[in-house]
Amino acid sequence: NAEEAEFVAIEKAAASFPRQLPDRDFTYGTAGFRMRADLLPSIMFTVGLLASLRSKKCNGNTIGVMITASHNPAEDNGVKLVDPMGDMLNVDWEWYAAGLANARDPEKLRNGYMHCINKLKVDRSAPSKVIFARDTRPSGATLVKALTAALDAVKTPYIDYGYATTPQLHYLVRATNTVNSQYPYGEVSEEGYYKKLAEAFNRAMEFAKPNGAVTVDCANGVGAPKLKELIKHLPKDKLTINIINDQIENPDKLNNRAGADWVKTQQRGFEGFDGKPLDRYCALDGDADRLVYFFNEEGKVFRLLDGDRIATLAASFIGDLVRKAGLDNDITLKVVQTAYANGAATKYVEQVLKLKVECTPTGVKHLHHVAAQADIGVYFEANGHGTVLFSERALKTIRKHDPQSPAQLTALDTLKALCDLINQTVGDALSDLLLVEVVLAHKEWTVADWLGTYKEFPNKLGKVNVRDRGMYQTVPGTAERRLQSPPQVQIELDNIVKKYRDGRCFVRASGTEDAVRVYGEAAEAYDVDDMVGSVMSVISNLSGQMIEPVSE
Ligand code: G16
Structure with missing residues (x-):
């Protein structure tokens, strides 16, 4: 019968991807499975099986699979699953993902697969669809073979989007699943992503003057070519973006003495950084979902503006817009942080911005979940991973608000532009970069003004x-x-x-x-x-x- 034929196909295909390290159990960690790339093919195969089941469970909505090890060294790789609305895989499914990944032989794989179907109540005959993309790691190509072997075995159609940033794949998943809804998220293409960001940036910058150039350290990763594409869509007179560390053809350079993780953990610039006083710099990580800013003060004193700073900047600006638009009685803001947030940042949010702060365990999946419950939820990890979520309720209020003065109208228009500019699915370094630039331009702030808002604890x-x-x-x-x-x-x-x-x-x-x-x-x-x-x-x-x- 059909079910037995599917098992046979799975077993046959799985034989090409034997499980490594039989004495070790793999776990679905902070951001999916992540380890040395040569250990991953068997896991990638089982992720393909689970992605297909997840799609079936979600009424045939498209599920995303992102192949990346983000900030990790070039020899690692990893995989994370993306749910229909572009957020991270439902945490209840992580355990099943690990169970399948830990199946040591064909019989255990069959049992594990059946266990998922039964426990998660999946209709095997339901339709399914998967889309996937990868960062620039050379091991990605082999891992794609393992993933597609599984998808072929269970007859799940898929689209390979090639190289993409992690947030671009999240965008594509949500755009695909909302294309026929009342509020489509955007055109279902990489081009659509750039168009959406550029158009929103243009609107947000209507009344703001550009504030000099920004130089972006792309960690020698996928963010480099994608930022170059984005720049082609941005208005030329609004922002000058210089790109450095864009050597994606040399895998050893990925995240190596460059990029957001290096800058944050080392508290210094990329190798060779020699910024002129107050020139604005920022850094992405290997899959462009994190962003931190930095600069040199007079005397070459290095200064970091990390995720806490982006959160406070965004929260203060959006809070002001809400007030100026006359919506402060209708919409409240909340800031979500982790234990890594600097104590001074938390104090600043509570005492100066007078906003509520909530603290969650590490991992954007945790922060996102809490932020999604607020009217407007600003969440950033100190490492630069985060975004701002506008709830359906807040969006409705913003859409139907009737401004009572030209000043209210201007604030409302900028707020509406931010709703489109800020990635609603996950932290997105390219979207966050444009957000920071908008805020600095509106406030007419230099990086030193931004740094001056509060003094961090060492x-x-x-x-x-x-x-x-x-x-x-x-x-x-x-x-x-x-x-x-x-x-x-x-x-x-x-x-x-x-x-x-x-x-x-x-x-x-x-x-x-x-x-x-x-x-x-x-x-x-x-x-x-x-x-x-x-x-x-x-x-x-x-x-x-x-x-x-x-x-x-
Ligand atoms: C991932 C997660 C982040 C987390 C980071 C470090 O980032 O998405 O939420 O902060 O790992 O996590 P841990 O301290 O558990 O290693 P990325 O950019 O590597 O995907």
Whole structure:
């Protein structure tokens, strides 16, 4: 029968992608499966199976598969699934994704597949469709073969969008699934993405003067060619964008001493950075879903404007627009952060912007979920990953509002433009870049003005490479601020932290790398170095592993 024929096809195709590392269990982490690329083909195959089932479960709506390891080194790769409205895969399905990925032989794969169908109540005969794209990693081509082998085996039609940024794939998924709805998200093409952003940017900049040029470090990743395409669509007189680190033909250069993760964790510019005082720079990561700004002050003092800064800038500007448009009684804003948010940023949002802040565990999937419940939810991780979500309720209110003065009309028009400019599916470095440029232009601010809004607590983010990150578990409900196991680490950490004025420090396992991250803040910069260094030593002594220097 048809079902048995499908099993046979799956087993036959799966034989070409044998599972690696039989003694290790794979997990669907912070941003999907991520590891050394040579370990991934079998997982990619099972992701194909799950994407097909997810699409069937979602009434045949299109599901996205993004092949990327984002900020990780070039030899890694990864995969994440995108749900019909362009958001991350429903968390309830992550467990099933891991179950399939961990099937060690054909029989277990068959059982796992049936388990998904039965438990998730999937109608096997329902229609399905998948679209996928990848970043510039050379291993992507092999992984596409594993993915399409699975999709062919279960007869799920697909479209390969080739190279794309992660947010572009999220856009394409939502555009595909809303094409016949009352509010189509945009044209279903990469071109449509550029047109939507450029048109909204043009509207948002109608009454604003450009504020000099911005130079973008593209991490030698897929963001480089895609930003070049976007520039072709932008109005020439509104913004000058210079591009550096665009060497995608040299895979070793990806995220190597360049890009948003390097700039944020090292707190310095890309290799060779020599910015003139107050010249505006920013950096994308390997799949262009993160953005951080930076510049040199007089005397070559490096200054970082990270995700916290983008959140505060966006929240203050959008809050002002809501007020100026006369909508402050109807629409409220909320800011969503993680434990990595600088304490000074949180204080600024609560005390100066007078907005509510909520804290979630790391991972945009968590922040997005909470932000989506607000009228307008501004969410950014400190690493530059984030966006602003406008709820259906807020959009309706904005659309039907009747402005009472020319000033209200202008604010309302700019607000409407931002609703289209800001990616509603996921953090998007290209969309965020245009958002920041709009705000700086409207406020007539330099990067120094932006930096001057509040003074950050000195902070440091360190990383200890460990063999078994699974042993590091945080206490549920603490937004990853406290470790549950190994218990002695939290005890030692508490003893270390109390030695420092205004010290705050936490440890958590990375969901994207075989590493444990250590974040700390204190009143003095030298205290932070000392405190984070001591905590890293505790972990490396325990795990017998190498400490990766925070900075050189
Ligand atoms: C991914 C996630 C982010 C997360 C980052 C680091 O970013 O999308 O939400 O902050 O990993 O996560 P972790 O500390 O668990 O390794 P990206 O840009 O690598 O996709």
